[in-house]
Amino acid sequence: MENQHTHPHDHSPIVQEEKPGYYEILEISIRELLVERELIAPDDVRKQIELLDSRSPVLGQKLVVRAWTDPAFRERLLKNGNIAAEEMGITIYDETTFTVLEDKPDLHHMIVCTLCSCYPRAILGLPPDWYKSKQYRSRAVKEPRAVLAEFGTLIPDSVQIIINDSTASLRYMVLPLRPPGTENYTAEDLEKLVTRDTMIGVTIPRIN
């Protein structure tokens, strides 16, 4: 067979260089056992990953902006997050209770999960890596003002800070304050101000 592949770069084969770790082996073993016993199908796993990956902070932005512009919706969102989200076409696909924390001029909320990585995934997608770090999880509860300052967020002493530690069945999202000077903004303009981190409460929406 004639070899027409003559250019000089190196074609090393693609191989898995690292050995799978303990938890990777554990996951594969459990998954294969569940499939073998027909308790789940491989397509279920794929579908669930697809569902998780389909969520992103865009959904949260839409909820926040609607709450900023529609007082009746704001009330429904604060009263029952699951029903209000479903009204906007966002299904809460797990057994959690979506709980919205309302910031006020004299009150700022910030969320954390000290035990693991509880996060409103149905609304915001997967959490950022720092949210799962031991540094953030341990320090957010103990010195929230210092952690906020490191994120560039200075909360005046006159503003109360409530840190919400998510432990089991509730999932929190912060409803931040609408910044002054945005009275004439369109919904699209407002959405740009509502970043992921404003809904975790480590920063606040700002006009650049």
Next chain:
Amino acid sequence: MPVAVEHNPAKFKVGETVEVSVKFPLGHYRTPTYIRGKKGLITKDLGKYINPEQEAFGKNAGDKIWYYMVSFSQKDIWEQYNGEDTDKLEIEIFENWLEPINN
């Protein structure tokens, strides 16, 4: 008309001060160590939720127990808390981790 009887009513009420149990069981408990032994205020009765300590091991999955939002003053949790007196921490705690305060 028959009246629904709650055989297992909530033990605590909103506005009640409680203490978080100090215990160290093995298993999948959802009460962080830093909050054990601290006194806080029940701010919401969240209703009944599946007990994760049983669910994690497939025992009595579906067994629901009372669940509360409890608010703590940060200065009561951390001796060296470097923030305002009004700063709070709110956390959800299952009823089996809460104890009444006997005055």
